[in-house]
Amino acid sequence: MLNKRYLPSITALQCFEAVTRHLSFTRAAEELNLTQSAVSKQVAQLEELLQHLLFRRVRRRLQLTPAGDLYLVEVRKILTQVEMSTHYLRSYGGETEVLRVSTPSTFGARWLVPRLKGWRLRHPHIHLDLCNEQEADDLLQGRSDLAFYFGQGSRPGTECVKLFGEELVAVCAPGCLPEKPFSDPTQLSELVLLQNASRPQAWHDWFDSQGYHTEHSYHGPRFETFYMCIRAAQVGCGVALLPRFLVEEELMEGKLVLAWPHAMPNHDAYYLAYPEHSAEVPKVRDFVSWMLEQIDSPVQP
Incomplete structure (x- = not known):
């Protein structure tokens, strides 16, 4: 469970990100339709939470501290993801499902992507969200629903379906x-x-x-x-x-x-893995079945 004591508000993150772009509390406040003091207070609360200064003044100009630089990278990722998720839900509502699939980049681009037209035709209401993240715990922590990987067919807590060798x-x-x-x-x-x-x-x-x-x-x-x-x-x-x-x-x-x-x-092979508890989830089951059909099938024109 997340500890809310250490979770900053979206407003605080937005204020911090805006200040980093303008290097000015005043201009950041204008962009966000807030007062300068409100933006300054949000950043101060963020610094107190992090126990690190995010900005310093050098000759009356704001500069990011090393801690601020590190934090900015993650904050921009978070805000971008929240924005994308919001746009997605506004666009599709409850009419579609999303299936998150991670894949090695070259395998995904050269073998998987050319076959996706067939998936779209058969399952138009299940949208694929493809990424090339390959962290071992992506599946178990829910960041992906399924994952293609190359190796041995055994991963704790997952079902692994062998696709083919090389x-x-x-x-x-x-x-x-x-x-x-x-x-x-x-x-x-x-x-x-x-x-x-x-x-x-x-x-x-x-x-x-x-x-x-x-x-x-x-x-x-x-x-x-x-x-x-x-x-x-x-x-x-x-x-x-x-x-x-x-x-x-x-x-x-x-x-x-x-x-x-x-x-x-090669002694290793390509596998499609998913969490054991997802075995009966319809969209996961459908993707696994469809993928097994693709192994010996030509790519649809």
Whole structure:
């Protein structure tokens, strides 16, 4: 349960945010249709609650303190979320439901999103709220109704439905390959091995699965997401090790080619998870059933 003693009012947060933009209590008061003293009092009460000064005066000008800077980031997120939620309810009332789904960003953009038209046609009154947050407790704390994730099929307090596995293939732009074919896969390091931050062992394991080892397995530019690796490979930055299903389109169109024919099956897989207590919630059950239909189905045009 939230402790109301430590919850500031929305008015106090609005006053603080307005003052940070104008760096003036007077102009913030004008924007909010309040008196200057009322705005000043709200900020003072906020500082008392936080036990930190949010502003300081330097040569008669207001400046945010380090604590104020930190707090501002979170306050803007909160006010934006409240505004979005208010607009949503004003627009849709009780006629629709919202289903919050978290997903890895590249998986969501390249595999999930192209299939969402089918969901919309079948369930027009259930609106999806997609995000790429991947905190382990998102589901259990109610921030998401369902979550796609890659890994093992076991998470405390959740039901995990296996979707499919993956094969990792080495791909690059067509112009990157030399005229004379490589005689062994370790020669790919001559083209630069593009690293993915979420799979630091990937190149080492890929070489090892063929009985090869190279000191260059961990060397090369590092990218946060698969999408960035895909783009880097497309523009000729090097060779990327990627799940084949994420680059099937580029391979078919010739924008990427296999730099070496070996495909390494991964021991992990993609799962769809939801809290155990949500198993009989209709919108959750409907999404899981629909998703299982999509695994072997082509994308609707």
